[in-house]
Amino acid sequence: MPHEKIIEASSKHPKPADRKFTYGTAGFRMKADLLDPVMFRVGLVAALRSQKLNSATIGVMITASHNVPADNGVKLVDPMGEMLEPAWEVYSTTLSNAATDEELAAEYQKLADQLKIDTTRSAKVVIGRDTRESGPALLKALTDALDAVGAEYEDHGIVTTPQLHYIVRCINTHGLYGNPHENGYYEKLGDAYKQLMKAHGVKQPTKFTVDCANGVGAPALHKLAEYIGSDIFQVEIVNDQINEPSKLNFQCGADFVKTQQRLPPASKVENMVRCASLDGDADRLIYYYNDDKGNFRLLDGDKIATLAASFIGGLAKDANIDLNIGVVQTAYANGSSTDYIKKILGLPVICTPTGVKHLHHAALAFDVGVYFEANGHGTVLFSNNAIEKIQELEPESPGQAESLKKLRIFIDLINQTVGDALSDLLMVEVILAHKHWGPKEWDNNYTDLPNRLVRVEVTDRTVFKTTDAERRLIEPATVQKKIDELVLKYSKGRAFARASGTEDAVRVYAEAATRGEAEELARLVAEIVAQY
Numbered sequence: 001m002p003h004e005k006i007i008e009a010s011s012k013h014p015k016p017a018d019r020k021f022t023y024g025t026a027g028f029r030m031k032a033d034l035l036d037p038v039m040f041r042v043g044l045v046a047a048l049r050s051q052k053l054n055s056a057t058i059g060v061m062i063t064a065s066h067n068v069p070a071d072n073g074v075k076l077v078d079p080m081g082e083m084l085e086p087a088w089e090v091y092s093t094t095l096s097n098a099a100t101d102e103e104l105a106a107e108y109q110k111l112a113d114q115l116k117i118d119t120t121r122s123a124k125v126v127i128g129r130d131t132r133e134s135g136p137a138l139l140k141a142l143t144d145a146l147d148a149v150g151a152e153y154e155d156h157g158i159v160t161t162p163q164l165h166y167i168v169r170c171i172n173t174h175g176l177y178g179n180p181h182e183n184g185y186y187e188k189l190g191d192a193y194k195q196l197m198k199a200h201g202v203k204q205p206t207k208f209t210v211d212c213a214n215g216v217g218a219p220a221l222h223k224l225a226e227y228i229g230s231d232i233f234q235v236e237i238v239n240d241q242i243n244e245p246s247k248l249n250f251q252c253g254a255d256f257v258k259t260q261q262r263l264p265p266a267s268k269v270e271n272m273v274r275c276a277s278l279d280g281d282a283d284r285l286i287y288y289y290n291d292d293k294g295n296f297r298l299l300d301g302d303k304i305a306t307l308a309a310s311f312i313g314g315l316a317k318d319a320n321i322d323l324n325i326g327v328v329q330t331a332y333a334n335g336s337s338t339d340y341i342k343k344i345l346g347l348p349v350i351c352t353p354t355g356v357k358h359l360h361h362a363a364l365a366f367d368v369g370v371y372f373e374a375n376g377h378g379t380v381l382f383s384n385n386a387i388e389k390i391q392e393l394e395p396e397s398p399g400q401a402e403s404l405k406k407l408r409i410f411i412d413l414i415n416q417t418v419g420d421a422l423s424d425l426l427m428v429e430v431i432l433a434h435k436h437w438g439p440k441e442w443d444n445n446y447t448d449l450p451n452r453l454v455r456v457e458v459t460d461r462t463v464f465k466t467t468d469a470e471r472r473l474i475e476p477a478t479v480q481k482k483i484d485e486l487v488l489k490y491s492k493g494r495a496f497a498r499a500s501g502t503e504d505a506v507r508v509y510a511e512a513a514t515r516g517e518a519e520e521l522a523r524l525v526a527e528i529v530a531q532y
């Protein structure tokens with residue numbers, strides 16, 4: 001009886017009575033030593049999800065991405081490599097909170113009955129994890145559950161989050177999307193990069209520096225760079241010490257650079273040399289450089305989105321192909337970027353709540369949906385309709401043929417399952433090489449409004465409830481009223497506060513006409529939030 005097996009196996013992974021778990025912005029995320037029972041329960045959900053979808057393969061990624069080394073987390077990946085369907089986030093939360101082993105088995109059966117799942121059919125799961133020390137023990141809790149219900153699983157070991165998403169899609173498309181292994185990923189992206197870099201009119205890229213946050217992106221980038229070859233990919237890799245777990249995300253990584261607005265100390269570069277940072281599971285990418293006066297300049301997710309949207313728009317125009325291109329952002333997008341996309345690029349913009357699942361969903365409305373959070377998490381989605389148009393069009397001139405060819409290869413360069421720092425890195429390098437641009441020319445597209453992002457520790461972040469794509473608080477109402485009054489005093493002022501879905505904190509974002517004003521506005525809003 002699977003129930004007895006569940007009860008027996010679950011008894012090794014008891015849930016503390018005083019804990020309430022929630023599947024949040026990016027799955028479950030918390031101190032690693034609290035996660036054991038959650039991992040076990042996620043194993044049951046993964047197996048049920050696979051059985052519900054006719055034994056399609058489901059992904060389980062063990063990571064806490066940008067969080068501190070003591071944290072860990074887990075998220076589920078649906079068959080096409082997309083984020084877990086929202087209704088299943090709720091089921092995951094329910095199962096994770098079952099108080100006893102018996103209650104867990106009962107909840108498991110209740111869910112199976114409710115969704116008419118045949119629990120005797122085969123269940124298939126693939127697993128990946130980042131470099132955190134807590135990973136192997138948590139993997140064991142997960143596989144204990146998979147063993148208890150007889151699910152088949154493949155452990156892909158230490159891979160980036162986007163690599164796991166890629167592998168899931170490859171498996172479920174029977175190899176149509178690519179070879180379902182880590183090496184297949186390097187081959188697909190690397191080959192597309194090589195072809196685009198060897199195309200006509202490309203200026204070969206100069207050396208640049210990538211900070212890997214001392215995380216899983218480091219071995220992956222080393223392998224990718226080796227596959228491509230240093231003649232067309234001259235990358236200097238820093239912060240690649242994955243054998244020292246305490247260094248993960250410490251004074252480095254995309255989140256550090258975005259929030260601190262300065263170089264990671266390990267990146268010692270000359271002025272005007274472009275640099276990039278990945279986050280702890282390599283699904284976010286930020287570029288930056290020091291200008292000719294040594295001033296730090298950030299090229300964040302908004303800058304990457306605008307670069308990609310304008311380049312794809314240009315290729316589509318030259319290929320004489322009509323594509324409905326749109327950009328999806330969140331409230332964190334710099335006001336200048338939104339203006340630039342609407343007024344200069346002439347493209348529509350949608351604003352969604354934080355969390356790539358929301359952006360990804362909104363991006364599906366376009367032929368080509370470019371979605372990026374300002375923190376560097378994003379990708380470009382080509383709809384089936386767009387891919388068909390691009391594949392089938394017969395060119396009528398050599399110029400059109402060239403653009404069409406590039407567009408076709410570009411689709412393979414981009415990981416369309418989820419935001420992917422390595423794929424995005426190659427995309428940016430290709431675009432800069434095609435445009436003959438350095439970081440300054442890219443930066444010159446528009447000037448960011450000075451801004452500041454602050455993390456505020458609060459007693460209970462769940463009291464902060466938002467509306468209007470997280471741009472306003474409905475609760476506590478008094479806090480929003482005070483923010484509104486404050487913002488009015490600043491030229492081009494805008495500010496909001498929202499509870500983080502991945503950390504026990506409230507985030508405050510502010511922008512204004514000058515750096516001093518943006519800093520002050522952020523500080524004052526943070527004080528209002530902290531006082532509540």
Ligand code: G16
Pocket residue numbers: 025026064065066067279283284354355356357373375377499500501502503507
């Ligand atoms: C996750 C989500 C992102 C989100 C980020 C911060 O990223 O996937 O969409 O922007 O958390 O979210 P929050 O502000 O709610 O903490 P990652 O890279 O940590 O998985």
